[in-house]
Amino acid sequence: MSQSPRWVRPVAVVAAVFGLLTIYSGGTALFGSAASKAAVGDAVPLVLWFNFLAGFAYVIGAVTLFQFAPVALRIAWLIGLSTLLVFAIFIVLAITGTPFEWRTIGAMVLRSGFWLAIAVALSKGS
Numbered sequence: 001m002s003q004s005p006r007w008v009r010p011v012a013v014v015a016a017v018f019g020l021l022t023i024y025s026g027g028t029a030l031f032g033s034a035a036s037k038a039a040v041g042d043a044v045p046l047v048l049w050f051n052f053l054a055g056f057a058y059v060i061g062a063v064t065l066f067q068f069a070p071v072a073l074r075i076a077w078l079i080g081l082s083t084l085l086v087f088a089i090f091i092v093l094a095i096t097g098t099p100f101e102w103r104t105i106g107a108m109v110l111r112s113g114f115w116l117a118i119a120v121a122l123s124k125g126s
Helices: 008-031 034-040 045-066 071-095 103-124
Strands: none
Touching: 008 034, 008 045, 008 103, 045 071, 045 103, 071 103
């Protein structure tokens, strides 16, 4: 295994924190009190469940990235591309009249962009 670039470990820590926060917020929205569920607003269930479950993948991806394991590249691409797919489904649902929260758009751009940026950087070996 080669030595990791300087950016890898700090980004891995951010990814782990991002994953833990995603698990917490998604878990609260899905399994929390009535007030917690109401605070979510018009969340699209598919997106909510996907993001909650993806939080676990974020943590796994963060660990493999921190270790600079070769599988980190595949995990980053898998997370980034699957997030884009769910984002595309979300857009179709929103366009066809499903109630949604506007903040979901920003969250999905952030999530997919974060992981795709990691995947691209790892692919380039930088």
